[in-house]
Amino acid sequence: MLSFLTLLALHSLPHILAYPQRPHRPPAGGVSSGAIGPSSSLVIANKVISPDGFNRSAVLAGASASSLSFPGPVVRGYKGDHFAMNVIDQLTDTTMLRSTSIHWHGIFQRGSAYADGPVGVTQCPITPGNSFLYDFRVPDQAGTFWYHSHYLSQYCDGLRGAFVALRAYTDASPSYDIDDESTILTVGDWYHGPAPSLAAIPEADSTLINGKGRFVGGPAAELAIVNVVRNRRYRFRLVSISCDPNFVFSIDGHVMIIIEVDGINVQPLTVDSIQIFAGQRYSFVLNANRPVDNYWIRANPNVGKSGFAGGINSAILRYQGAPTAEPTTSRSPFDNPMIETRLSPLTNHAAPGTARVGAADVNINLDVNFLPSGIFTVNNATFTPPNVPVLLQLISGARTAQDLLPSGSVYTLPRNKVIELSIPGGSAGTPHPIHLHGHAFSVVRSAGSTTYNYNNPVKRDVVNIGDAGDNVTIRFTTDNAGPWILHCHIDWHMVLGLSVVFAEDVPAVASQDPLPLGTSSVQSSTGSLPRTPLEDIQSPDMRLILAQTLNLTLC
Numbered sequence: 001m002l003s004f005l006t007l008l009a010l011h012s013l014p015h016i017l018a019y020p021q022r023p024h025r026p027p028a029g030g031v032s033s034g035a036i037g038p039s040s041s042l043v044i045a046n047k048v049i050s051p052d053g054f055n056r057s058a059v060l061a062g063a064s065a066s067s068l069s070f071p072g073p074v075v076r077g078y079k080g081d082h083f084a085m086n087v088i089d090q091l092t093d094t095t096m097l098r099s100t101s102i103h104w105h106g107i108f109q110r111g112s113a114y115a116d117g118p119v120g121v122t123q124c125p126i127t128p129g130n131s132f133l134y135d136f137r138v139p140d141q142a143g144t145f146w147y148h149s150h151y152l153s154q155y156c157d158g159l160r161g162a163f164v165a166l167r168a169y170t171d172a173s174p175s176y177d178i179d180d181e182s183t184i185l186t187v188g189d190w191y192h193g194p195a196p197s198l199a200a201i202p203e204a205d206s207t208l209i210n211g212k213g214r215f216v217g218g219p220a221a222e223l224a225i226v227n228v229v230r231n232r233r234y235r236f237r238l239v240s241i242s243c244d245p246n247f248v249f250s251i252d253g254h255v256m257i258i259i260e261v262d263g264i265n266v267q268p269l270t271v272d273s274i275q276i277f278a279g280q281r282y283s284f285v286l287n288a289n290r291p292v293d294n295y296w297i298r299a300n301p302n303v304g305k306s307g308f309a310g311g312i313n314s315a316i317l318r319y320q321g322a323p324t325a326e327p328t329t330s331r332s333p334f335d336n337p338m339i340e341t342r343l344s345p346l347t348n349h350a351a352p353g354t355a356r357v358g359a360a361d362v363n364i365n366l367d368v369n370f371l372p373s374g375i376f377t378v379n380n381a382t383f384t385p386p387n388v389p390v391l392l393q394l395i396s397g398a399r400t401a402q403d404l405l406p407s408g409s410v411y412t413l414p415r416n417k418v419i420e421l422s423i424p425g426g427s428a429g430t431p432h433p434i435h436l437h438g439h440a441f442s443v444v445r446s447a448g449s450t451t452y453n454y455n456n457p458v459k460r461d462v463v464n465i466g467d468a469g470d471n472v473t474i475r476f477t478t479d480n481a482g483p484w485i486l487h488c489h490i491d492w493h494m495v496l497g498l499s500v501v502f503a504e505d506v507p508a509v510a511s512q513d514p515l516p517l518g519t520s521s522v523q524s525s526t527g528s529l530p531r532t533p534l535e536d537i538q539s540p541d542m543r544l545i546l547a548q549t550l551n552l553t554l555c
């Protein structure tokens with residue numbers, strides 16, 4: 001149907017449609033071995049890799065077992081596409097979790113809540129030897145997303161990659177010339193030990209940019225090289241695939257014009273640095289208009305080893321014609337950092353609802369605390385993944401917050417109402433980047449600001465809630481039935497309970513979010529598949545916390 005209509009359109013309206021709806025794939029060999037999707041297998045298996053010169057076994061994704069990579073292959077499709085990603089669990093390494101589950105971060109999953117991925121909320125983990133088909137549509141989103149394991153801290157062991165939904169038609173005059181796999185920039189933390197054996201909140205060993213980096217005291221491992229041609233304009237898609245740190249990202253000698261935030265186009269904003277939190281994305285245009293040379297790309301983490309000595313936290317921007325050498329550039333002081341309140345959407349500017357604090361249909365304050373026992377609470381409840389995923393509880397007829405498990409962590413929200421959440425900052429482990437599934441939200445009060453902007457606040461899906469004195473406030477409309485988790489995107493904090501679930505439009509979930517036939521992993525919650533192996537969690541303190549305090553039993 002698509003091709004017939006497209007052909008018809010192209011023949012009859014060639015002057016309007018300058019671009020074919022399906023441009024040729026850019027050549028492989030960019031940041032990974034080639035993009036996959038919208039329909040593909042995604043094999044999850046173990047492999048020893050040394051992205052920073054240190055060998056370790058990792059949990060990786062690939063189109064096949066022989067093409068596993070870190071980060072995983074770019075999953076790519078067009079706005080309007082139907083995605084069918086068959087995730088095949090071939091994990092064998094018992095030092096890490098062997099079950100898995102994938103979340104497609106930022107995708108709304110309207111009508112397909114079962115494909116959202118968080119274990120205990122929408123599904124049970126996929127067990128080794130089994131597969132699970134994530135079958136969902138992306139009707140109304142174009143931009144930069146990512147995918148990652150949503151099973152405890154498994155993505156810290158490597159299961160993370162970029163997900164791009166392209167526009168069906170390119171703008172008549174885009175502000176950039178190049179947007180392909182080579183312009184995706186992932187930044188994340190890397191650990192030398194398997195996540196289940198690490199301390200509850202461990203410190204990363206290195207920062208990887210596009211899967212490459214160095215660690216303090218390590219070898220001069222290869223750094224990521226981002227190639228540009230002078231006087232071309234590049235749309236870089238910066239994706240934080242971090243488990244914990246936020247990074248101050250910059251490129252020596254260049255400014256960045258931000259045009260997209262978390263999948264939503266924004267009014268262009270020129271900056272010289274971006275503090276990017278775990279889970280966030282920014283597209284920025286970089287005009288390669290400086291002298292032909294090598295320039296440092298920098299991502300300085302807020303925790304762990306900061307600075308750039310010996311090439312840590314760095315990658316290389318290389319102009320065509322520049323020598324094959326490390327840059328000698330230095331970083332100028334930042335005088336124009338990205339400030340969240342300066343961002344606003346390109347269209348649909350206003351936050352929904354009455355433009356006054358506390359004047360939404362439903363107003364909820366979420367108080368985050370860290371207890372001496374080493375767990376987080378949100379309004380005094382610690383999120384523990386329930387035996388039966390919340391989605392199944394809803395489909396089975398649970399209706400009220402009191403009926404829903406885990407008790408105290410599930411909030412029911414009425415349909416078609418405006419919700420305002422306020423989340424005071426400053427609890428231990430600050431600053432927490434908070435992510436809501438199923439929605440993007442308007443940030444009417446940002447961290448570091450006391451003003452409320454209902455007129456044209458940025459819309460995004462991960463927000464930093466800042467420090468003591470902050471009271472980050474967000475708004476969204478309940479137009480998407482389903483159980484949507486809101487959690488800290490510092491994965492270690494999420495495991496320690498920093499989550500709640502919004503059960504949105506509960507009466508409609510069973511009809512609007514049906515389980516597809518054969519979703520054995522979801523249904524296995526009542527079957528005989530193994531329970532979450534507590535023995536998989538090897539760190540003694542972690543096991544103690546999970547066993548005694550959280551009483552962890554999944555599916």
Ligand SMILES: *[C@@H]1O[C@H](CO)[C@@H](O)[C@H](O)[C@H]1NC(C)=O
Pocket residue numbers: 048050053054055
């Ligand atoms: C890493 O593993 C590879 C492949 O097994 C091996 O050749 C190499 O010597 C190892 N490197 C280190 C530093 O142990």
Ligand SMILES: *[C@@H]1O[C@H](CO)[C@@H](O)[C@H](O)[C@H]1NC(C)=O
Pocket residue numbers: 379380
């Ligand atoms: C949390 O517990 C404290 C102390 O018991 C109490 O004062 C507070 O009202 C509770 N908060 C909520 C949201 O229930």
Ligand SMILES: *[C@@H]1O[C@H](CO)[C@@H](O)[C@H](O)[C@H]1NC(C)=O
Pocket residue numbers: 357358365422423424470471473
């Ligand atoms: C945050 O804002 C909400 C209402 O918007 C208010 O109820 C709450 O007391 C505020 N908390 C702090 C710590 O300022």
Ligand SMILES: *[C@@H]1O[C@H](CO)[C@@H](O)[C@H](O)[C@H]1NC(C)=O
Pocket residue numbers: 551553
């Ligand atoms: C832990 O979970 C088991 C099974 O779900 C239950 O029988 C037991 O009472 C729970 N223990 C605590 C301390 O909550």
Ligand SMILES: [Cu+2]
Pocket residue numbers: 429431432433488489490493494498
């Ligand atoms: Cu956190």
